[in-house]
Amino acid sequence: MTSNEEVDILLVEDNPAHVEIAMRAFRKHNLANRVTVAEDGEEALDYLFGRGAHEGREAGRRPRLVILDLKLPKVDGLEVLKELRADERTRLTPVVILTTSSEERDIVESYQLGVNSFVVKPMSFEAFTKAVADLGLYWAVLNRPPP
Amino acid sequence: MTALEAGPGSSPELLRQLRTTLAKLEIVLGAIRDAIVWTDTQGRIQWCNAAFDRLAARPHVELLGMNLAELIPERSGGAEGRGERHPVTRVLRGETLGDVDWPVELAGRRRILEAFGTPVAIRQDEGSAIFVLRDVTETRKAQEEIERLHASVARHAEELEEAVRELETFSYSVSHDLKVPLLTISGFVQMLREDFGDRLDATGLRYIDTITDSTEQMTRLIEDLLDFARVGRRPLERQRVDVESRFREIFDELMRVSPDRAVRLEMARLPGAWADPDMLGLVVSNLLTNAIKFTSPRERAVIAVSGSGSEGERVYCVRDNGMGFDMRYAHKLFGVFQRLHSVQEAPGTGVGLAIVHRIVTRHGGRVWAEGRVGEGATFWFSLPEEANVR
Numbered sequence: 001m002t003s004n005e006e007v008d009i010l011l012v013e014d015n016p017a018h019v020e021i022a023m024r025a026f027r028k029h030n031l032a033n034r035v036t037v038a039e040d041g042e043e044a045l046d047y048l049f050g051r052g053a054h055e056g057r058e059a060g061r062r063p064r065l066v067i068l069d070l071k072l073p074k075v076d077g078l079e080v081l082k083e084l085r086a087d088e089r090t091r092l093t094p095v096v097i098l099t100t101s102s103e104e105r106d107i108v109e110s111y112q113l114g115v116n117s118f119v120v121k122p123m124s125f126e127a128f129t130k131a132v133a134d135l136g137l138y139w140a141v142l143n144r145p146p147p
Numbered sequence: 148m149t150a151l152e153a154g155p156g157s158s159p160e161l162l163r164q165l166r167t168t169l170a171k172l173e174i175v176l177g178a179i180r181d182a183i184v185w186t187d188t189q190g191r192i193q194w195c196n197a198a199f200d201r202l203a204a205r206p207h208v209e210l211l212g213m214n215l216a217e218l219i220p221e222r223s224g225g226a227e228g229r230g231e232r233h234p235v236t237r238v239l240r241g242e243t244l245g246d247v248d249w250p251v252e253l254a255g256r257r258r259i260l261e262a263f264g265t266p267v268a269i270r271q272d273e274g275s276a277i278f279v280l281r282d283v284t285e286t287r288k289a290q291e292e293i294e295r296l297h298a299s300v301a302r303h304a305e306e307l308e309e310a311v312r313e314l315e316t317f318s319y320s321v322s323h324d325l326k327v328p329l330l331t332i333s334g335f336v337q338m339l340r341e342d343f344g345d346r347l348d349a350t351g352l353r354y355i356d357t358i359t360d361s362t363e364q365m366t367r368l369i370e371d372l373l374d375f376a377r378v379g380r381r382p383l384e385r386q387r388v389d390v391e392s393r394f395r396e397i398f399d400e401l402m403r404v405s406p407d408r409a410v411r412l413e414m415a416r417l418p419g420a421w422a423d424p425d426m427l428g429l430v431v432s433n434l435l436t437n438a439i440k441f442t443s444p445r446e447r448a449v450i451a452v453s454g455s456g457s458e459g460e461r462v463y464c465v466r467d468n469g470m471g472f473d474m475r476y477a478h479k480l481f482g483v484f485q486r487l488h489s490v491q492e493a494p495g496t497g498v499g500l501a502i503v504h505r506i507v508t509r510h511g512g513r514v515w516a517e518g519r520v521g522e523g524a525t526f527w528f529s530l531p532e533e534a535n536v537r
Contacts, residue, residue, distance in 0.1 A: 018334075021335075
């Protein structure tokens with residue numbers, strides 16, 4: 001289990017095959033050991049707020065980035081985003097939505113709930129890998145997080 | 148001079164004038180197609196015209212003296228004209244009826260009469276009533292038929308629109324769901340190649356490449372299907388669009404991503420159109436993309452764009468000197484996934500023209516094409532002007 005200081009990216013994705021592809025992309029850019037995976041909305045919230053399965057974890061400035069799918073079991077992506085933004089501790093955490101949907105109403109609602117970026121999951125391996133790597137590198141390395 | 152001698156103001160003269168006037172009136176009343184009948188306060192027929200004779204299908208002399216209410220009783224079984232509500236009864240009671248529909252049975256046939264009736268007082272003590280009846284049976288039947296047809300057409304149009312909307316929604320959701328496993332297949336095949344490619348011989352690698360090509364084709368198909376589905380879902384936001392600059396912009400953009408091609412655009416002045424700018428952009432983009440694609444074997448590719456306009460509509464024309472198509476299959480041109488050329492001749496999934504057709508049809512316009520194998524193709528589309536948009 002990586003210590004709290006090292007985890008920069010929380011990847012919330014229910015499809016294990018897609019998780020594997022994403023982790024491969026992160027590995028190529030030396031980001032893999034800074035990634036934690038949550039398989040559904042409930043686990044994501046547990047992790048972010050240090051409760052349930054992740055009791056004891058301190059909610060706070062980490063992770064530096066949440067990559068969030070919209071279609072999730074138990075608690076869906078928009079609900080997770082809403083709760084994130086509602087809590088003072090996580091209100092400023094950068095969130096990128098990475099999802100298959102390109103529906104305008106999903107995009108609008110996401111931005112209204114305070115998402116930082118909305119990316120439509122590409123269908124091809126190359127494009128998906130590049131997108132994941134670009135996101136990770138930008139938000140976890142290049143971007144200055146909120147202090 | 149006695150009163151019996153002819154001269155202005157004398158009795159014979161007045162009598163003659165009277166007779167002439169009466170004769171004229173008889174002729175006029177006889178020529179009128181509406182049935183006119185004059186009754187006393189009991190409803191007994193005192194006079195009627197030839198049209199009434201025909202309506203009642205009885206000799207004139209037989210009708211005189213008959214009671215109108217007995218001649219035309221209420222239609223058996225009908226709520227209309229029963230007793231107190233019988234038009235004759237109402238008029239005799241002093242009511243004026245204005246063109247009410249009166250279902251009757253006359254001479255053994257069911258009719259609908261449009262009835263006008265009013266009490267008349269010629270002299271203080273002598274009351275009467277006059278009725279004007281028009282047989283509107285056929286007219287009412289025709290009107291009902293028209294209404295039935297209208298309703299039927301409206302229903303069919305609604306059903307058709309509903310079916311297309313369902314198809315679009317289905318295409319949209321299925322395409323989205325297909326994306327998920329497609330990413331997995333594409334991803335794992337690539338990972339297989341990267342991680343185990345060195346353990347595969349040429350045949351094994353070919354198998355992998357074949358899978359990869361297929362997933363790429365599937366990706367394109369899904370993207371095109373999504374484009375097609377998307378086209379019908381947004382409501383149209385029409386405004387005046389500068390079509391000429393749309394063609395110019397989109398052509399420049401398309402040429403920017405194909406720097407190796409030398410294509411000349413010959414464009415005359417184009418009239419503006421009343422259309423949704425984004426949708427029109429898609430039409431222009433698809434037609435130009437096709438023209439550029441199908442002129443690839445030409446050394447000197449030329450695309451000629453022209454347009455004309457009348458008050459009712461605008462018509463635009465895109466002509467290329469490319470490989471053309473066989474007119475025998477022209478009716479398939481605008482179908483979804485219909486292709487008239489092999490993938491080697493021209494890449495593409497065959498959705499572009501289906502999108503053009505859908506967009507133009509939604510605007511109330513038409514799209515059609517002509518071509519000749521080896522000699523190029525011409526595409527026209529029309530857009531109705533603002534005043535003509537239903």
